[in-house]
Amino acid sequence: MKADLVAGVADFNPVRRLPALEVFWIFLRAGCAFGGGLGIVSVLEDEIVTRRAALDRAEFLRLYALSRVTPIGTMSALAVAYGRRFAGFPGTVAALAGLSLPALASMIALTLAYGALRESPLLHLVPGVVVPAALVIVVAATIRLSRPILRLSPDLTIAAAAFGAVFLLGWNVALVLLLGGAVGAVLLRERQGQAR
Amino acid sequence: MSLVELFAFVLVVGLATFSEGARLLPPLQGVLVDERGLLDLDELLYLYAASQAVPGQNNMYVAGVGYQLYGLAGALACTLAVQLPGYLILPLLRGYAWLETCPTVRGFTRGLVAASVGLLAATTLGLARRSLTEPVAVAALGLGLVTVYLLRRPPSLGFVVAAGAGLALRLLLPGR
Numbered sequence: 001m002k003a004d005l006v007a008g009v010a011d012f013n014p015v016r017r018l019p020a021l022e023v024f025w026i027f028l029r030a031g032c033a034f035g036g037g038l039g040i041v042s043v044l045e046d047e048i049v050t051r052r053a054a055l056d057r058a059e060f061l062r063l064y065a066l067s068r069v070t071p072i073g074t075m076s077a078l079a080v081a082y083g084r085r086f087a088g089f090p091g092t093v094a095a096l097a098g099l100s101l102p103a104l105a106s107m108i109a110l111t112l113a114y115g116a117l118r119e120s121p122l123l124h125l126v127p128g129v130v131v132p133a134a135l136v137i138v139v140a141a142t143i144r145l146s147r148p149i150l151r152l153s154p155d156l157t158i159a160a161a162a163f164g165a166v167f168l169l170g171w172n173v174a175l176v177l178l179l180g181g182a183v184g185a186v187l188l189r190e191r192q193g194q195a196r
Numbered sequence: 197m198s199l200v201e202l203f204a205f206v207l208v209v210g211l212a213t214f215s216e217g218a219r220l221l222p223p224l225q226g227v228l229v230d231e232r233g234l235l236d237l238d239e240l241l242y243l244y245a246a247s248q249a250v251p252g253q254n255n256m257y258v259a260g261v262g263y264q265l266y267g268l269a270g271a272l273a274c275t276l277a278v279q280l281p282g283y284l285i286l287p288l289l290r291g292y293a294w295l296e297t298c299p300t301v302r303g304f305t306r307g308l309v310a311a312s313v314g315l316l317a318a319t320t321l322g323l324a325r326r327s328l329t330e331p332v333a334v335a336a337l338g339l340g341l342v343t344v345y346l347l348r349r350p351p352s353l354g355f356v357v358a359a360g361a362g363l364a365l366r367l368l369l370p371g372r
Contacts, residue, residue: 140344
């Protein structure tokens with residue numbers, strides 16, 4: 001028990017370990033995604049859940065949801081959470097390094113090119129081309145992640161309410177997540193020994 | 197402002213703004229541009245705009261700010277400053293691991309997960325609404341989705357098809 005608590009910060013399910021180098025590679029690929037956080041999460045879902053089955057979707061979403069309510073950068077928190085999950089502390093370093101490298105290299109290159117690019121239409125052309133294209137990956141990942149709850153259930157109701165609150169009413173994201181959790185704590189709590 | 201001060205400043209501002217790219221901008225402008233004159237406003241806004249055109253996190257324009265001020269050391273320091281707060285999730289996860297067997301906590305997590313799916317859908321639609329402002333963007337996305345769902349190809353190929361189609365259409369049909 002003590003070894004589990006010491007060794008596994010979030011080991012509430014059996015975990016498949018990955019080498020730190022593979023964690024670095026996964027997050028390097030994610031760091032190459034366009035579309036900001038959504039693009040990154042989409043690639044992570046593909047790499048971690050679909051290709052490697054290193055986490056099931058529920059666990060993937062759980063860590064994502066917890067990182068969204070933490071009052072820090074979501075992607076940084078996600079990298080630390082998944083990195084720790086797969087490869088301990090070295091995994092966190094590998095994940096953050098992989099995630100940061102593409103943007104870091106790109107920003108240095110664009111900073112060096114400031115003089116040539118600041119008036120260039122290319123700077124505005126690229127977002128107009130790659131962000132809509134990144135939506136393909138984002139839409140695909142959103143559909144895959146939504147599938148487990150796309151049936152009539154209290155979970156779907158909570159998801160629909162959260163969607164409406166954020167998209168239609170513009171409510172604060174962290175507040176909506178916490179409210180969803182609070183509703184779940186009341187309506188979805190399991191009695192002792194009840195199967196999930 | 198020394199390199200250490202820059203690191204500390206970006207770290208504190210990042211914690212105060214959830215490290216969100218757009219929210220970082222006003223305090224960066226206030227201190228680095230208006231107060232200290234270390235950057236021009238043009239330079240800062242260029243870096244912010246450039247961060248929308250590169251892959252990865254939208255807050256990584258701070259690396260460009262660091263590079264502008266202190267070269268590679270500055271870029272690395274600012275990158276560390278926005279990424280290190282990610283470790284704050286570990287105590288949260290540890291606390292959750294202790295409480296996870298509690299039925300109420302399990303219910304809370306299930307509700308959290310369901311809400312996050314709704315949030316993903318809302319954010320996806322929000323991104324679509326902001327980026328699909330021209331017919332060529334819609335056409336490019338459509339081609340990408342056809343690649344994935346009708347031709348049953350990987351989403352990464354759908355991205356390539358959509359980006360290629362978007363670029364070709366913009367070059368062939370300027371002003372659309």
